[in-house]
Amino acid sequence: MSQAFTVKAEARDKVGKGAARHLRRSGMIPAVIYGDNKEPLSIALPYKETFLALHAGGFMTHVATIELNGEKIQVLPKDYQLEPVRDFLMHVDFLRVSEKSRVTLEVPVHFENEEKSPGLKRGGVLNVVRHEVEVECPANAIPEAFTIDLTGIDIGDSIHASALTLPANVSLTITDRDFTIATIAAPAALRSEEGEADEAEVETAPASDAEDEE
The missing domain is CATH 2.40.240.10 (Ribosomal Protein L25; Chain P)
Known part of the structure; x- marks a missing residue:
């Protein structure tokens, strides 16, 4: 232990x-x-x-x-x-x-290779939904932490429970869904630019399109 x-x-x-x-x-x-x-x-x-x-x-x-x-x-x-x-x-x-006990507890989640994430390089924000995940495991084999590799993760991507590598005899207590652990969110500046672009498209839409919608 x-x-x-x-x-x-x-x-x-x-x-x-x-x-x-x-x-x-x-x-x-x-x-x-x-x-x-x-x-x-x-x-x-x-x-x-x-x-x-x-x-x-x-x-x-x-x-x-x-x-x-x-x-x-x-x-x-x-x-x-x-x-x-x-x-x-x-x-x-x-x-x-x-030695034979099984316990239920929260194990912390860590992240690595932030510098290899295209989303973070572009100014994206790592939004951690769960800093810990609950597992059931032997008392003599409690994981220190789970580490998630951010290599290749881009803006808009989500990281789910299925990305975790579980040791033998360790299981998640939530089994009915592949829950979200973290996402890479767009920076505020990029969201603002996208919003302005959407407004510009609406303002420059052809009159015929607006009449068709009516």
């Missing part, structure tokens, strides 16, 4: 807002481990290590190891809460996983 971080946790006997505030004042944050048909575990994690892991990248797509009372528990972060004003980490939910 791809490891995000390893952290030592403490069992948390007391729950509730008051207990959580006390934990945070002492440099810890509350967390819960659930799943794998076992009782949820309420734990406390060191704030600094967990906060740094969160902002190191890949937090939600890497399996982590939590050491609790001498036991090493493999988990996947499933959710976290931030204090809206100060961006302070408040709580983390973890899903217990094993």
Whole structure:
């Protein structure tokens, strides 16, 4: 499994807002481990290590190891809460996983070879519809990211889910359509020129054409 971080946790006997505030004042944050048909575990994690892991990248797509009372528990972060004003980490939910577990999660989409895209060279704009796509996959084979090659992509072209290269045993959760991931949109100046050209064509249309339409 791809490891995000390893952290030592403490069992948390007391729950509730008051207990959580006390934990945070002492440099810890509350967390819960659930799943794998076992009782949820309420734990406390060191704030600094967990906060740094969160902002190191890949937090939600890497399996982590939590050491609790001498036991090493493999988990996947499933959710976290931030204090809206100060961006302070408040709580983390973890899903217990094993070598046989399959998980559903969002995998980021990256783009490469922008310089080889005719559309971008002409001033087009990469309009990303989905920065992440949801997949189901083994917990020990979570893709780091999907990379899409923009070579040859021109203005007006769309990039769909079928352009993704899925590793073995990895499947998209949306299967009823070939959904759009990104498009190359025309620059504002080009759209304006096309609009002016259309108006000019209407203004210079022969009178006979206008009479026929009436």
